[in-house]
Amino acid sequence: MKKTFCLMLISLWISWTTVSSAQEIEAAKKEGKVIWYTSLALPSSTALAHLFMNKYKGIEVEVHRTGSQRVLQRVMQEASAGIKTVDVIHTSDAGHFVLLKEKGLLLKYVAKGGESFPAGFKDSDGFYYGMRATLSVIAYNPKLVSDKEAPKTWKELLDSKWRAKQVTAHPGYSGIIMTHVLALVKQYGWNYFQELAKNKLHIVQSANDPAGVVASGERPVGVNGAEYFYYKTLKQGNPIKILYPKEGVPLVVSPTAIAKDAPHPNAAKLFTEFILTKTAQQMLADNEGLYTGHPEVTYPNDKPKLKDLKLLAVDPDELEKRNAEIRKRFVEFFGA
Amino acid sequence: MSLPGTRVLERIREGRGFRLKRWDPTLPIWIGAALFVVFLMLLPVGSIFVTSLYNELGLTLRNYLEVFTEEAYLKAIWNTLVISFWVGVIAVLIGSLLAWLVTRTDLPWKRGIRALVMASFVTPPFLGAFAWTLLAGPNAGLLNNLYRSVSGAQEPLFNIFTMTGLIFVMALYSFPYVFSMIANVCELISSDLEDAANILGANKWKIALTITLPLTAPALFGGFILAFLHSLSLFGAPAILGLPAGLHTITTQIWAFFQYPPRMDLAAAFSIPLLLATMGLIALQKKLLGRRGYSTVGGRGGQKRLLSLGMFRVPVLLLVLGILSLSVFLPYGILLKAALAKAWALPLTWENFTLGNFAFAFFQYGDTQAAILNTFKLGILTATVGTIIAALIAYITNRQLLRGARYLTFFVLAPLVIPGIVLAVGLFIAYTRPPIILYGTVWILFVAYLTKEMPIGFSQTESTFKSIHPELEDATRIMGANRLQALKDITVPLARSGLIAAWSFIFIGVIRELSASILLFTPQSKVVSVVIFDLKEEGQIGAIAVLGILLLAVSFLVILGVQRIVGRDLFATKE
Numbered sequence: 013m014k015k016t017f018c019l020m021l022i023s024l025w026i027s028w029t030t031v032s033s034a035q036e037i038e039a040a041k042k043e044g045k046v047i048w049y050t051s052l053a054l055p056s057s058t059a060l061a062h063l064f065m066n067k068y069k070g071i072e073v074e075v076h077r078t079g080s081q082r083v084l085q086r087v088m089q090e091a092s093a094g095i096k097t098v099d100v101i102h103t104s105d106a107g108h109f110v111l112l113k114e115k116g117l118l119l120k121y122v123a124k125g126g127e128s129f130p131a132g133f134k135d136s137d138g139f140y141y142g143m144r145a146t147l148s149v150i151a152y153n154p155k156l157v158s159d160k161e162a163p164k165t166w167k168e169l170l171d172s173k174w175r176a177k178q179v180t181a182h183p184g185y186s187g188i189i190m191t192h193v194l195a196l197v198k199q200y201g202w203n204y205f206q207e208l209a210k211n212k213l214h215i216v217q218s219a220n221d222p223a224g225v226v227a228s229g230e231r232p233v234g235v236n237g238a239e240y241f242y243y244k245t246l247k248q249g250n251p252i253k254i255l256y257p258k259e260g261v262p263l264v265v266s267p268t269a270i271a272k273d274a275p276h277p278n279a280a281k282l283f284t285e286f287i288l289t290k291t292a293q294q295m296l297a298d299n300e301g302l303y304t305g306h307p308e309v310t311y312p313n314d315k316p317k318l319k320d321l322k323l324l325a326v327d328p329d330e331l332e333k334r335n336a337e338i339r340k341r342f343v344e345f346f347g348a
Numbered sequence: 349m350s351l352p353g354t355r356v357l358e359r360i361r362e363g364r365g366f367r368l369k370r371w372d373p374t375l376p377i378w379i380g381a382a383l384f385v386v387f388l389m390l391l392p393v394g395s396i397f398v399t400s401l402y403n404e405l406g407l408t409l410r411n412y413l414e415v416f417t418e419e420a421y422l423k424a425i426w427n428t429l430v431i432s433f434w435v436g437v438i439a440v441l442i443g444s445l446l447a448w449l450v451t452r453t454d455l456p457w458k459r460g461i462r463a464l465v466m467a468s469f470v471t472p473p474f475l476g477a478f479a480w481t482l483l484a485g486p487n488a489g490l491l492n493n494l495y496r497s498v499s500g501a502q503e504p505l506f507n508i509f510t511m512t513g514l515i516f517v518m519a520l521y522s523f524p525y526v527f528s529m530i531a532n533v534c535e536l537i538s539s540d541l542e543d544a545a546n547i548l549g550a551n552k553w554k555i556a557l558t559i560t561l562p563l564t565a566p567a568l569f570g571g572f573i574l575a576f577l578h579s580l581s582l583f584g585a586p587a588i589l590g591l592p593a594g595l596h597t598i599t600t601q602i603w604a605f606f607q608y609p610p611r612m613d614l615a616a617a618f619s620i621p622l623l624l625a626t627m628g629l630i631a632l633q634k635k636l637l638g639r640r641g642y643s644t645v646g647g648r649g650g651q652k653r654l655l656s657l658g659m660f661r662v663p664v665l666l667l668v669l670g671i672l673s674l675s676v677f678l679p680y681g682i683l684l685k686a687a688l689a690k691a692w693a694l695p696l697t698w699e700n701f702t703l704g705n706f707a708f709a710f711f712q713y714g715d716t717q718a719a720i721l722n723t724f725k726l727g728i729l730t731a732t733v734g735t736i737i738a739a740l741i742a743y744i745t746n747r748q749l750l751r752g753a754r755y756l757t758f759f760v761l762a763p764l765v766i767p768g769i770v771l772a773v774g775l776f777i778a779y780t781r782p783p784i785i786l787y788g789t790v791w792i793l794f795v796a797y798l799t800k801e802m803p804i805g806f807s808q809t810e811s812t813f814k815s816i817h818p819e820l821e822d823a824t825r826i827m828g829a830n831r832l833q834a835l836k837d838i839t840v841p842l843a844r845s846g847l848i849a850a851w852s853f854i855f856i857g858v859i860r861e862l863s864a865s866i867l868l869f870t871p872q873s874k875v876v877s878v879v880i881f882d883l884k885e886e887g888q889i890g891a892i893a894v895l896g897i898l899l900l901a902v903s904f905l906v907i908l909g910v911q912r913i914v915g916r917d918l919f920a921t922k923e
Contacts, residue, residue, distance in 0.1 A: 049871065054886055058712055075714045076871035078882055085608040090870065093780040095788035097872055176486070184607060185885065214509065215592045221887035228693045230488035250691070336609070343420065347594020 032124075032285050037068065039278035045072045046279040049087065050102040051080040051187055051266070052144065053220045053241055056300040063295060064286050071279055079218055080105045080187025081339075084112075087271070091117055096273040099280035102143055104219070104266040105187030107331030109140045112269065119270040121281055125288035132265055132325065133305030140269035143287055144296055145303040147239040147321075148192035148262040150255040151222065156232040165257050166196060169235050170207045179214045179222045179231035180346070184339045188219035188264045192236045193338050194331055195262035195324040202341060208235065209345035227252055238264075243301035243315065256316055260324040265305070374832040378749050381740040382756055388799050389762045392774025393623070399777050400616035411617035421618065424596040431515050431586075431597065432579045438519035439575035440568055442671055443526025449668060451534040452560070453655045456665055461672070468675040469524035470903045472860035472877065474584025475896045477517050478884060479679035481588065482686060484508035488693050490682065509593040514586060518579045520675040525578055526571035533567040534560075539653045552655055566636045573633040577626055581767030583863035584877075588884060598622050599769045599863060606867055612777060619770040626765040680900070686893035705890030713891065715882075719874040720898070722790055723859050726875065730797040731855040735847055737798075738805030739813075743835065746813040760806040763799050768863035771796060776867055790873040796864040801854040808853060812846025813839070845914040852910045856903050 032040075040046075050057045054077045061073035078086070080103035087101055101112065112118050113135070122138040133142030150169065152162045163169050169178065183190040196204055214231045216222060222237035227250035234242070239254060246252040268287065270280045286292055293306040303311070303318055311317070400411055415421050449455045450462060483491050486504040495505040507513060537560065545555045561568075583599040590597060596604070598618065605615035657664055686692040690702045709716055741760050745753045763771065775796050779786035786792035816839055824834040840847065862877040869878045876895055883892045 047871070054713065054883075054888060055708075058714070061714070062712075073714075074871075077715075077886070079885060081607060085606065085610070086871065088608050089606075089610065089780075090788065093785060093787050095785075095870065097788070097870065184604075215594060216887065217591075217885040218887065221885070224887040224889065225488075228485075228488040228691075230485045232487070339607075348591045348596050348600070 032282055036278065036282060040068065040276075040282040041070050041279075043276035043279040044070060045074065046276050046283045047074045047076070047097055047099045048102065048283070049076050049078075049083045049098045049100070051078065051083050051104050052102060053077075053218075053238070053244075053300075055244075056240075056296070056302075059299060060287065060292060060296070063292060064283060067286070068282065071282070073283065079185035080108065080190065081183075081185050084108045087112070087117065091115075091273075096271075096275055098271045099274040099276050100268060100270055100283055102266060102268040103187045104146075104264050105190050105331060105335075106265060106267055106326075106328035107190070107333075107335055108187070109135065109267045109269055110328050110332040113137075113139045117272050119272050119274060119277065119280075121270050121284060123281075123284055123288055125285050128307050129288070129305040130307070135267070140267040141284070141288060142265040142305045143268040144293075145263060145265045145305065145318075146188065146301075147256065147303075147323075148188055148195075148219070148236045148264060149234075149239045149242065150257060151226050151234040151237060151242045152253055152255070153226050153229055153232040153251050154253050155251045156229055159253070162253070162255065163233065164255060165259055166200070166204070167259075169233070170204070170211070172211065174233055175211045177231055178211055178233045178235050179216060179225045179237075180208075180235050181219045181222055181237055182215060182217050183342050185217035186219040186238075187266065188238050189236055190335065190338060191264045191326055191331065192219075192262045193342060194326045194334060195260075197338075198326070199260065199324065205342065205345050209347075213346065215346055215348060223250075223252065240301035240303075247301070256321055258322065260322045263318075263323040263325050374830050377740070377832065378744050381737055382744060382750060382753075385737065385741055385756065385802070386759050388795070388802070389759045391778045392771055392799070393762075393766065394774075395777040396616045396619050396623070396770065396774040399612055400620055403613050411613045412620075415614055415617045420596070421601060424598055424601040425621070427511070427590075427595055428580060428597040428599075431511060431518065432576045434515045435518045435522050435579035436572040436576035438515065439523040439526045439579075440572045442519065443523035443571055443575070444530045444564070444568055446523070446668060446671070447527045447530035447534055448556075448560070448564075449664065451531050453657050453664075454661065455657060455668070456661060461668055464669075464672040464676050465524050465527050466907070467904075468521060468672065469528075470856060470860075470900070470907070471521060471675065471679070472584070472862065472896075472899065473518060473521040473582055474588060474862050474877070474881065475683070475860075475899065476521050476675065476679050477514075477585035477588040478880075478892060478896070479682050480508050480513070480517050482682045482692060482889070483678055484513065490693070491678075493693075509589055511590075511593075511595060514589045514595070517589060518582060518585050519575070521585075522575040522578045523675075525574045526568075529571045529574065530564060530567050533564050537563050542653075556655070569636045570633045573629045573636075577629055580622065580626065581769070581863065583769050583866060584881065587881070599767065602769050602773060603866060612773075615773050616777065619773050622767055622770055623765065626767065630765050683893045683896050683900075686889050687897055689890070692889050692893075702890075705894050709891040709894040715871075715874055715879055716876075716891075716895065719876050719879045722793075722873060723876040724902075726790060726793055726797060727855045727858040730794060730801060730858045731851045734798050734801050734805045734854045735809070735851045738802060738850060739809045739840075739843070739847060742806055742810035742813050743839070746810060747818060749831075757806075761803045763801075764803045766800075768796075768800055768861065769867065771800060772864035772867035775799075775864075787868070788870050788872065792868050793865060793873060793875065796868055797854075797858045797861060800861070800864060801857050804853050804857065805850045808846060808850035809843070812843045812850075815846075816842050848910055848914055852906050855906055859899060859902065 048061065057075050057077050061075050064073055065071065083101065083103045087098055090097060118139045120138050123141055126134050126141040129141060150163060163174070181189045183193045193205065213235065214225065216225060219238040220241040222234035223241045223245040225231050226234045227245050242252055242254050246254065268284060270277065270284060274280045290306055290308055293304040293309050296302040297304055297309050297311050301315065401407055403410055446461070446465060450458050483489050484506045486492060486507040486509065489504070489508065492504040492506065495501065508517070542555050542559050545559050550558065581599065583603065586597040587600050591600060602615050602618055605611045605618065685696055687705050688702065689696050689700050691700060694700050741756055744750055745757050775792055776787065779792050786795060820838050821834040824838050825831065829837070860877060862881060865875050865878050866881060869875065876899060880892050880895050
């Protein structure tokens with residue numbers, strides 16, 4: 013008896029916590045809009061926005077997609093000019109959220125849907141949650157590089173036989189790459205990148221861009237890049253193979269937060285709750301190839317489980333502190 | 349009774365009618381327009397200058413010191429100078445060759461060639477640069493793949509992501525400036541001197557080299573400087589072709605200063621040398637072209653005869669079309685293919701065909717619809733307001749309505765020496781703080797475009813007013829109309845086609861603008877060029893191609909429409 017009552021209470025509590033109340037939805041609908049600055053790949057963020065708009069008719073999601081570092085630049089520029097447009101901020105550079113929180117630019121919002129997320133996916137003070145996670149990996153074009161000669165480790169990328177055959181994305185644009193560089197610098201030191209730069213890499217901006225460059229054969233080897241985007245490109249039938257180096261794979265958890273001066277705070281809260289629901293998180297896993305913090309989400313069979321990989325996690329505080337250094341040294345080695 | 353009338357007329361014409369002027373109810377309009385233009389120019393430049401001299405500690409020269417001692421920044425300056433020099437040289441070679449062929453020889457199909465030169469002129473350089481990444485990327489580029497499959501070679505024929513590649517592409521979109529300049533001069537050179545040389549026994553080619561070439565030399569230098577300046581101010585092409593190879597130029601470096609944490613002080617200090625360089629070059633160009641030592645140039649008198657190319661007519665035509673295919677046919681072709689293909693690098697078969705790129709660009713991706721709307725709204729608004737203001741100023745200077753009117757010319761033409769990105773730095777500094785906060789709205793873009801396009805609007809309207817004699821206006825004024833009425837009822841209708849031309853030049857200039865927009869947009873005020881740049885950074889090739897085609901299509905529609913209304917070629921020299 014006591015047990016069933018307990019279960020009832022729990023299930024009641026779950027339904028109460030995971031579903032936004034009618035009042036909250038009403039308040040959000042009155043605002044009618046949520047403005048989302050996001051670094052999630054354009055097709056993925058558009059898909060997520062449409063999922064939300066289908067569920068909550070009458071609330072429009074304005075997607076503004078650019079690289080993580082550009083999102084931060086926008087947010088800071090607008091804050092300093094006193095412009096209040098952004099509602100929800102999402103980048104792949106966890107350091108940004110340390111900075112934004114410190115500057116008082118975030119709204120504290122304890123998301124009900126975030127309760128069950130593991131520690132690495134939420135701020136202890138309730139300012140931000142990890143909306144998604146991905147890895148930074150090596151990839152190659154199997155039409156141009158045989159499995160046998162393909163590089164298997166980060167160190168093998170330094171081999172001069174890859175000269176003018178590699179592509180890298182840019183930490184000055186992408187939060188994923190910012191995280192990647194710090195993770196590898198901690199592992200191998202700056203020497204690694206100094207050596208790598210000798211291979212005359214093709215430099216693109218977004219962590220999503222290497223997938224297209226590798227698939228088209230413009231450069232057959234990607235020395236980094238967002239795993240989910242490589243995976244999506246592969247699934248579309250492009251010639252791509254992904255390698256998860258044994259020495260460790262940088263794990264990138266991308267937080268989401270609500271802006272302190274959000275012009276549509278209720279819609280922002282509703283949107284935040286929504287993107288942390290199982291429905292949304294499962295969609296990100298199924299269609300977009302992402303990992304998530306949601307404990308109940310399942311992943312496609314052809315993707316490795318996170319627990320089977322050696323993950324290289326970086327500390328958001330360190331990411332924040334070394335942001336300028338990483339950008340400067342990268343430009344020093346690679347030229348731009 | 350006609351005597352007093354004549355006297356008034358003379359006094360008006362000579363600008364001595366002070367008493368009349370004081371009563372002129374339209375005077376506030378002239379003064380207002382003049383003050384507006386002065387304000388428009390002074391604010392951004394002043395802001396840059398002041399900002400460049402301050403850091404958090406106060407008045408200082410440290411910003412300059414930092415900018416000019418850091419190796420990476422010096423490298424960017426050096427890259428820019430080398431690139432612009434070679435762009436200038438190549439643009440002069442192509443531009444003058446084409447101009448000479450079109451104006452002085454019996455080359456067939458001249459109208460078509462002029463139209464293609466105009467197409468190169470209208471194509472935004474960032475779009476051309478993007479198209480060339482698909483054509484001549486070293487490994488996947490279509491031309492390189494074609495070359496490899498034909499020759500069996502391993503190495504690519506051409507790598508576009510190099511300094512050479514960048515120079516090549518920028519020259520392709522700078523030569524039309526040289527072309528129009530040289531074509532104008534070539535139209536004016538009479539054949540007398542060439543005839544004299546002929547009589548003395550020189551052959552055709554010797555005449556071309558020893559007579560025509562020296563006569564056009566000042567214009568060639570002028571064209572070189574124009575192309576040099578144009579390439580100095582470009583942002584999109586170096587960002588697309590230079591950055592992947594680790595090459596920074598001044599403009600991309602200024603843009604990088606805006607990344608968080610922004611270094612406005614360094615951006616300002618870095619802008620000043622660019623500003624001084626352009627000023628110096630414009631002054632030099634004026635000096636070269638203003639020195640009318642070549643009395644045969646500029647006259648109308650003599651006869652102009654066309655040189656016969658003889659058996660070379662067809663080969664030369666093919667050469668010309670070959671050059672123009674580099675700037676028009678090939679890039680347009682690959683854009684069209686990329687817009688319609690699922691995978692741009694694969695052949696356009698039925699399996700590879702899709703309209704998905706159009707659907708994605710226009711309907712799924714939320715940014716584009718708003719951006720397209722913003723772009724055309726800004727285009728129409730800027731073109732309309734810009735034409736009106738430019739016409740008012742041109743009228744003031746042309747009819748000497750205000751004392752010191754000729755100094756106004758300086759202010760209206762000043763933006764010529766301000767590269768778009770520098771202007772944007774100035775506007776950003778000026779309008780992100782009280783009393784006037786425009787940043788965050790489309791109005792800051794409007795101000796930027798208005799400023800940037802003022803010189804072209806002014807020179808168009810000014811040459812139009814020059815060709816309309818004041819007599820008719822004077823007559824209406826004697827009949828009792830005030831100046832504004834006279835302007836509206838008499839001069840504007842007469843100047844109609846010139847004003848429409850000015851409007852369309854401004855419109856086309858606005859919808860392709862990137863270098864100022866890239867610093868001034870906010871997500872609420874995006875324009876198409878910025879969306880294209882955003883998409884480029886993420887590698888969304890199909891969507892870029894769709895939007896690029898849209899920009900080109902609208903530009904050509906405007907030109908064709910205007911040509912129909914006006915009844916002449918917009919880009920024609922006096923034929």
